[in-house]
Amino acid sequence: MSVATQDTAIRTGRVARTLIYLVLLLFALFYLLPLYVMVVNSVKPLNEITGGGMMNLPQVFTLEPWAKAWSSAQIGVEPTGLQPYFWNSIKMVVPAVAISTVLGALNGYVLTKWRFRGDTILFGLMLFACFIPFQIVLIPMARMLGLMGMAGTTQGLVLVHVVYGIGFTTLYFRNYYAVFPTELIRAAQIDGAGFFQIFWRILLPSSGPIAVVSIIWQFTNIWNDFLFGASFAGANSQPMTVALNNLVQASHGVKEYNVHFAGAILAALPTLLVYIVAGRYFVRGLMAGSVKG
Amino acid sequence: MGFLDIDNTTKSYGAVEVLHKVDISVEEGEFLVLVGPSGCGKSTLLNMIAGLEDITSGEIRIKDKVMNGVHPSRRNIAMVFQSYALYPNMTVGQNITFGLEMHGTPKPAREKAMKDVAELLQIEQLLDRKPGALSGGQRQRVAMGRALVRDPDVFLFDEPLSNLDAKLRVDMRTEIKKLHQKLGTTIVYVTHDQIEAMTLSTRIAVMYGGYVQQLGTPQEIYDSPANVFVATFMGSPAMNVVPAKVALKAGKPVANVALHDGSTVSLPFSQNNLAAWDGRDIMLGIRPETITDEDAADRKSTNIARMTNRIEVTEPAGSDTFVTMTLGGTDVIARMRSDADVRPGADFPFAVNMEKAVAFDPETEMRIAP
Numbered sequence: 001m002s003v004a005t006q007d008t009a010i011r012t013g014r015v016a017r018t019l020i021y022l023v024l025l026l027f028a029l030f031y032l033l034p035l036y037v038m039v040v041n042s043v044k045p046l047n048e049i050t051g052g053g054m055m056n057l058p059q060v061f062t063l064e065p066w067a068k069a070w071s072s073a074q075i076g077v078e079p080t081g082l083q084p085y086f087w088n089s090i091k092m093v094v095p096a097v098a099i100s101t102v103l104g105a106l107n108g109y110v111l112t113k114w115r116f117r118g119d120t121i122l123f124g125l126m127l128f129a130c131f132i133p134f135q136i137v138l139i140p141m142a143r144m145l146g147l148m149g150m151a152g153t154t155q156g157l158v159l160v161h162v163v164y165g166i167g168f169t170t171l172y173f174r175n176y177y178a179v180f181p182t183e184l185i186r187a188a189q190i191d192g193a194g195f196f197q198i199f200w201r202i203l204l205p206s207s208g209p210i211a212v213v214s215i216i217w218q219f220t221n222i223w224n225d226f227l228f229g230a231s232f233a234g235a236n237s238q239p240m241t242v243a244l245n246n247l248v249q250a251s252h253g254v255k256e257y258n259v260h261f262a263g264a265i266l267a268a269l270p271t272l273l274v275y276i277v278a279g280r281y282f283v284r285g286l287m288a289g290s291v292k293g
Numbered sequence: 294m295g296f297l298d299i300d301n302t303t304k305s306y307g308a309v310e311v312l313h314k315v316d317i318s319v320e321e322g323e324f325l326v327l328v329g330p331s332g333c334g335k336s337t338l339l340n341m342i343a344g345l346e347d348i349t350s351g352e353i354r355i356k357d358k359v360m361n362g363v364h365p366s367r368r369n370i371a372m373v374f375q376s377y378a379l380y381p382n383m384t385v386g387q388n389i390t391f392g393l394e395m396h397g398t399p400k401p402a403r404e405k406a407m408k409d410v411a412e413l414l415q416i417e418q419l420l421d422r423k424p425g426a427l428s429g430g431q432r433q434r435v436a437m438g439r440a441l442v443r444d445p446d447v448f449l450f451d452e453p454l455s456n457l458d459a460k461l462r463v464d465m466r467t468e469i470k471k472l473h474q475k476l477g478t479t480i481v482y483v484t485h486d487q488i489e490a491m492t493l494s495t496r497i498a499v500m501y502g503g504y505v506q507q508l509g510t511p512q513e514i515y516d517s518p519a520n521v522f523v524a525t526f527m528g529s530p531a532m533n534v535v536p537a538k539v540a541l542k543a544g545k546p547v548a549n550v551a552l553h554d555g556s557t558v559s560l561p562f563s564q565n566n567l568a569a570w571d572g573r574d575i576m577l578g579i580r581p582e583t584i585t586d587e588d589a590a591d592r593k594s595t596n597i598a599r600m601t602n603r604i605e606v607t608e609p610a611g612s613d614t615f616v617t618m619t620l621g622g623t624d625v626i627a628r629m630r631s632d633a634d635v636r637p638g639a640d641f642p643f644a645v646n647m648e649k650a651v652a653f654d655p656e657t658e659m660r661i662a663p
C-alpha cells in the first residue's frame with residue numbers, strides 16, 4: 001500500500017513540477033519582454049520605430065543611438081550625452097557603498113560583540129531609519145547640507161546616501177554577526193587581539209556573503225536613486241538617473257526613442273553588472289558557509 | 294598563598310547573584326576540575342579567571358598578582374573552548390601562532406614554537422589546512438596547540454570534550470592527562486561529566502546553584518561527600534540515599550531500614566558518634582558497589598552487614614550486573630558481579646559494606662561528620 005501511495009506521489013509530483021515550470025516560464029517571458037523591447041529598439045534607426053513595429057527585430061542594425069546617448073545627446077542645454085553623468089554617478093556610488101558597508105559592519109560588530117547598555121534601543125532606532133520615507137527628510141536634509149556647505153556637491157550626495165543606507169547595512173551585519181560564535185571573539189581577546197584587529201583579522205574575512213548582500217543592496221539603491229539626486233545635486237554632480245530623465249523629457253525637436261532606449265539601458269547596465277559579478281560570489285559564499293563539519 | 298587564588302569571589306548579573314563567595318586556592322601544577330550540573334556557574338567562574346567576565350566582588354590572583362580588571366591577554370592564561378573556537382579563515386599554523394603574533398613575537402620564534410607544539414600534539418601534517426577540513430578530534434588537538442604554544446601560567450578548559458563522540462572523548466581524556474603529567478602545568482578544567490572530573494583531576498570543586506558544595510581530592514569527594522547533592526552527583530550509578538532511623542544495639546549505633554515487605558533490618562554503623570542520633574531519622578548513603586553478594590564482599594572491611602531482600606530488576610551490563618531493590622521505600626541499586634546468581638523476584642542475601650556507608654542530616658542534607 002505504501003508503495004502505491006509513493007508511486008502516485010511521484011506522479012503528481014511530476015505533473016505539479018511541469019505546471020510550476022510552465023508558470024515560471026510565463027513569468028520570465030513577461031519580465032523579459034520590456035528588456036527585449038528596449039534592446040531591439042536601441043539598435044534600430046528612428047524611422048523603423050516611428051513607422052510602428054516596436055516588437056519587430058531591426059531591419060537595419062545600428063549602434064548609432066548608443067553612441068549618441070553616451071556622448072552627444074542633448075541633456076538639458078548641453079549636447080554632452082550621458083557620459084559625464086555616468087562618472088558623476090560612479091563618484092557618488094563607490095564611496096557611498098564602501099562607507100555605508102564598512103560602517104554597517106562596524107555597527108553590527110559593536111552591537112553583537114561589544115554589547116553596552118541601551119544597545120538594543122539604539123539598534124531599534126537604526127532599524128526605524130529604514131522605514132522613514134525619502135520625502136520626509138528632503139527639506140531638513142537640504143537645510144543640513146546647506147549648513148555644512150555641501151549643497152549641490154557629490155560629497156553631499158554621498159553623505160545623504162550613507163546616512164540613509166546605514167540602517168540597512170547595520171541590520172544585515174548585526175543579524176549576520178549575531179550568530180557568529182562569540183567564543184571566537186573571546187579566543188582572539190585572550191590571544192591579545194584588540195578591537196580593530198579582531199574586526200579585520202577574524203570577523204571581516206568571514207563576512208563575504210553578507211558584505212556582498214550589503215553591496216548589492218546599496219549599489220542598486222544608490223545607483224537607481226532619483227529623488228535625492230534630483231533634489232540635492234548641483235549642475236556638476238547630477239547622477240545618471242537625473243540625466244536620463246532630462247534626456248527623455250527634452251521638450252524640443254523630435255523624440256529620439258532609439259536614443260532614449262539606449263540611454264535607459266546604459267543607466268541600468270552597472271546594476272546588472274554588479275548582480276552578474278557579485279551574485280556569483282554571493283552563492284559561493286553561502287556554499288562555503290554550509291560545508292562546515 | 295597558592296598559585297591561583299580565587300578569594301571570596303562573587304558574580305552578579307544585575308540584582309541576580311549567580312556565584313556566591315567562591316574561595317579556591319590552586320597550587321602550581323594542580324589539575325582542578327570544576328564540575329556541576331548545567332547552569333551552576335562553572336563557565337562563569339572560568340571566564341572570570343580568564344578575564345572575560347568582570348569580578349563583582351572579591352579577588353582573583355595569579356602568582357600573587359591581582360587580576361581584577363587586567364585584560365585577558367595580559368594574564369598569561371590560555372583557554373580551550375567547548376566549540377574549539379578556531380579562526381575559520383586561518384590555517385592551522387596561523388591559528389596556533391596568532392596569539393604569539395599579537396604579542397609581538399618575531400616570526401622565526403613563532404615558527405619554532407609552532408613546530409614544537411605541532412610535534413608534541415602530532416599535528417604536523419595538518420598545519421596548512423583550514424579548520425573546516427579537520428575532524429573533531431583534530432580540531433581539539435589544534436585548539437590545545439593554540440593554548441600550549443603560549444606557554445601560559447594557567448590553562449583553562451571549558452568542557453573541551455563535550456563535542457566529541459564517546460570513544461574519542463575517552464582517548465582525548467587520556468591524552469590530556471598525559472599532557473598534564475608531562476608538562477606539569479596548572480589547569481582549571483570545567484566539565485559536567487563526573488567521570489571526567491574523577492579521572493583527570495588532582496582536586497575537584499563540585500558546584501551547585503552558584504555555591505562550591507565541596508572542594509577536595511577525587512577520593513575525598515567520593516568517599517566523604519559533604520552533602521546529599523555531592524553524594525548523588527558524583528559516581529555512576531549514583532549513591533543510594535535511603536531514609537533510616539538510628540537505634541542503639543548493645544550500645545552501638547545501627548540504622549534501621551525498611552525492607553521490601555515492610556520488615557526492618559538493622560545495619561550497624563562503623564561511625565560511633567552516630568549514637569548521639571539515637572531515635573532520630575537520618576538519610577543513609579550507600580554506594581551501589583558496596584552492596585554485593587557474600588563472596589564479593591570487601592575482605593578488608595571490618596563491618597559487613599547482611600540483609601535478605603527481594604530483587605526487583607536486574608540489568609546485566611557486561612562486566613557488572615545492576616540489581617534494583619526496594620529499601621527504605623525507595624529504589625536502591627546494587628552493583629553485582631556479572632556471574633552472581635540473581636533473578637528478578639527472588640529473595641537474595643546481600644552483603645553491605647557498612648564501613649563505607651555515610652549518614653546525612655535529613656534537615657540540612659549535610660553529612661554527619663565522624
Ligand SMILES: Nc1ncnc2c1ncn2[C@@H]1O[C@H](COP(=O)(O)OP(=O)(O)OP(=O)(O)O)[C@@H](O)[C@H]1O
Nearest residue numbers: 306309311329330331332333334335336337338485
Ligand atoms: N549574561 C548573563 N546575564 C544573566 N545571567 C547569566 C548571564 N550569563 C550567565 N547567566 C546565568 O549564570 C548562571 C551560570 O551560568 P554558566 O554559564 O556559568 O553555567 P555553567 O555551569 O557553565 O552551565 P553549562 O554546564 O550549561 O555550561 C546561569 O544560571 C545563567 O543563567
Ligand SMILES: [Mg+2]
Nearest residue numbers: 335336337451
Ligand atoms: Mg558552561
